[in-house]
Amino acid sequence: MGAKDFFRRLFRLYWLYAKMDAAWIMRDTKYCLIGILADFIGNLSVLSGVFLMAERFGGVGGMNSDEVLFMLGYNAVTTGLFLIFVNGNNIGNISRIIGRGQMDHKLIQPLPLRLQLLTEGFMPISGSGQLWAGLAVCGVALWRLQYPVTVGWIMLFILSHILSKIILLSMMYFASSLAFWFPVAAEEISTDVLDVQWHLSSYPLGQMPMVLKIALNTVVPIGLTVWLPSLVLLGKQRLDFGLAILLIAAGVAAFCATTLFKKGLKHYEKIGSQRYKDWGHRR
Amino acid sequence: MKKLDRRDIKTGDIAVSFHGVTKTFEQWQRSGGIKNTLQNLIRPQKKTIAALDDVSFTINRGEFTAYAGPNGAGKSTTIKLICGMLLPLQGEISVLGMSPAKNRIALMKKVGVMFGNRTELWWDHPVLQSFEWKREVWDIPKEQYKRTLDRLVELLDIQDILHTFARELSLGQRMKADLTMTLLHAPELILLDEPTIGLDVLAKRQMISFLKELNQEKETTILVTSHDMDDLEQMARRIIMVESGHVAFDGSFSSLRAVTGSKCKISLELLTDASPEFEGAALLSREGRRFEYEFDMGRTSMSAVLSQIGAVEGVMNVEIKKAPIEDVIAGLYVEWKKQ
Numbered sequence: 001m002g003a004k005d006f007f008r009r010l011f012r013l014y015w016l017y018a019k020m021d022a023a024w025i026m027r028d029t030k031y032c033l034i035g036i037l038a039d040f041i042g043n044l045s046v047l048s049g050v051f052l053m054a055e056r057f058g059g060v061g062g063m064n065s066d067e068v069l070f071m072l073g074y075n076a077v078t079t080g081l082f083l084i085f086v087n088g089n090n091i092g093n094i095s096r097i098i099g100r101g102q103m104d105h106k107l108i109q110p111l112p113l114r115l116q117l118l119t120e121g122f123m124p125i126s127g128s129g130q131l132w133a134g135l136a137v138c139g140v141a142l143w144r145l146q147y148p149v150t151v152g153w154i155m156l157f158i159l160s161h162i163l164s165k166i167i168l169l170s171m172m173y174f175a176s177s178l179a180f181w182f183p184v185a186a187e188e189i190s191t192d193v194l195d196v197q198w199h200l201s202s203y204p205l206g207q208m209p210m211v212l213k214i215a216l217n218t219v220v221p222i223g224l225t226v227w228l229p230s231l232v233l234l235g236k237q238r239l240d241f242g243l244a245i246l247l248i249a250a251g252v253a254a255f256c257a258t259t260l261f262k263k264g265l266k267h268y269e270k271i272g273s274q275r276y277k278d279w280g281h282r283r
Numbered sequence: 284m285k286k287l288d289r290r291d292i293k294t295g296d297i298a299v300s301f302h303g304v305t306k307t308f309e310q311w312q313r314s315g316g317i318k319n320t321l322q323n324l325i326r327p328q329k330k331t332i333a334a335l336d337d338v339s340f341t342i343n344r345g346e347f348t349a350y351a352g353p354n355g356a357g358k359s360t361t362i363k364l365i366c367g368m369l370l371p372l373q374g375e376i377s378v379l380g381m382s383p384a385k386n387r388i389a390l391m392k393k394v395g396v397m398f399g400n401r402t403e404l405w406w407d408h409p410v411l412q413s414f415e416w417k418r419e420v421w422d423i424p425k426e427q428y429k430r431t432l433d434r435l436v437e438l439l440d441i442q443d444i445l446h447t448f449a450r451e452l453s454l455g456q457r458m459k460a461d462l463t464m465t466l467l468h469a470p471e472l473i474l475l476d477e478p479t480i481g482l483d484v485l486a487k488r489q490m491i492s493f494l495k496e497l498n499q500e501k502e503t504t505i506l507v508t509s510h511d512m513d514d515l516e517q518m519a520r521r522i523i524m525v526e527s528g529h530v531a532f533d534g535s536f537s538s539l540r541a542v543t544g545s546k547c548k549i550s551l552e553l554l555t556d557a558s559p560e561f562e563g564a565a566l567l568s569r570e571g572r573r574f575e576y577e578f579d580m581g582r583t584s585m586s587a588v589l590s591q592i593g594a595v596e597g598v599m600n601v602e603i604k605k606a607p608i609e610d611v612i613a614g615l616y617v618e619w620k621k622q
Contacts, residue, residue, distance in 0.1 A: 001388075009422075012419060013419065013420070016415075016419045016420075020405070020408060020412065020416070023408065023412065024408065027407075104398075104401075105401075105403065107366065107367065107368045107387065108366055108391055108394075108396050109391060109420055109421075110388045110389070110390075110392040110420070110421055110422075111388065111420060269368070269369060269370045269384075270369075271309070272360070272363060272368065272369045276400075276401070278401060281401075281402075281406075282402075282403075282404070282405045282406050282407075283406040283407060283450075
């Protein structure tokens, strides 16, 4: 498939999944309104915990309460983008698809696998609550910080989110690839990775012990998905250094995840799946 | 069992070709004891199973072929190899002139696959939405899609369920919707794995007659697997039987009966209680004055048996039944197990 055809199919598929997402959430007025409201309240409550702590102690981990608020907003935007682009149909939780033997459904589609993985999880309406909440929190934090927002800064904000998403997804796909070899044991491993991300990424790592800080920026690079980008965006970390770290980390993480995933797929093509569970398939 | 020449099967372009295909799997072996568990920790014990062992066959375009065998014989493995979901350990596979391993995407535009125990439908969407999804993903031109859908909706009688959510369909309705989805891109080759599983008599009959019509009218190549041999005999003209990874039989259903011995059953209703004996026939059961015998038409002719029956006094009723194909196959499976 040539580049032109690839992008034509990509956008048509995004449009298709957007329509399906809209049809799904709008199937019933009551369900739709309750869903949106519950999503919004849930998202705000997730953000409030660390912020209240920062307010009480006048800051956490080397960041003042407004900076912590910005970081929480950034985290919510990262999670929001994850929810919008890959949360549908377990595309983010790919270990479920692999572990349940559902890759067969992917292999019978006349599409490159990367195109399927890029588009099938797209849910721009039902998954957008966290993104809007995150952007609002970021806006409030920047206003309280009186931080000058320029076009260049907005571009940097977008770029850092792309890199954060690459790192997060790479972590999930790297761990999920284990399900090719251990389908039962690793079926839910992507959920565990996501839980670690959601629980740890809200905390500023500034005053943590060095060993922990290094571990959380290398072995399990949670710090690179929210904490470091927030420091760069708030001018608390040198731009060239921070950006270089993020670019290298995203490149290395993507390379490792792609390599292991391809190796796992070869293994899957060799031995197939010894189990099949229909749970979660297009539900 | 000796393989038969398929002289009764029409020849033409080849749709599926397997040449010396071998596919093995490894199975973990555990006894469950502590010693064995510790041994496995250091050196895991694995057993190699040959799902397909040097298998060769061809299926011509337009053929309707049944693919049968006992559990674990390698039926689903074969379908997955044809689709490119699995790669063979050895041998060559060609499907519609393409290699499934190298041309999976191009091939999937021409092949329709349906697994009876799985669904491709979108659970929380109306059936029609699943069809629209298929149109986009398979990149089916709108005109062709509309024409094919209209025809399939009419033939499979699914107008009433088009706007129903997939999760609310009965099994029979779900299978029809899945079959429609499989056929929407007008595939040249259709692979059906247990398409009649769980269907009631009427739904099964509709499904079978539709598939036969499709094969005859459009000359679509169909490969179907099932454990229901009567269904297979109604649908297909040719049967390939696999056993322990080998092709044990390849030919028509009538040839299969001839090879396995054409068992025939005769029920007699008599006026007397005594059960008569016939040369070449064995008494299977008796119920009051009703007696059931079995004989092999390959060894004793029908006329010889009938003339013996004619000599018996007080015959009220005679009923002759060919052994169902299920019985023929069951006999074969037992024979294979013994070997």
